Amino acid sequence: MTAGSDANGQPAVVPDPTATAPGRGAHLHPTGECYDLAVRRKAFPRALRLGTGLPAAPVGDYLDSMTVNDPPRNRSNSS
Structure with missing residues (x-):
């Protein structure tokens, strides 16, 4: 996450999944x-x-889109 702009150009916290945005x-x-x-x-x-x-x-919208597009993950610990 980084400080940036939302879709309307307003300041917002935005996702940075590649961790390449400048700044903190x-x-x-x-x-x-x-x-x-x-x-x-x-x-x-x-x-x-x-x-x-x-x-x-x-950020919430990004997480929601990941949940919708990703199949459920198998959390079993079996080998």
Whole structure:
């Protein structure tokens, strides 16, 4: 995640899946639970060292699109 612009050109926290955007970034596990927790704790402004909060909706939208497009993962530990 990094500070950038949303689809309307407004400042927002945006996904940076390739970690190539300039400036300070923040890591987030690609799960809805981690995203919700980060929003509740206002973690994005702290991680990105911003004085004020920015909307994080583009990150939520990105995570939602990953969930819809990815098949369920097999979490079994069998060998």
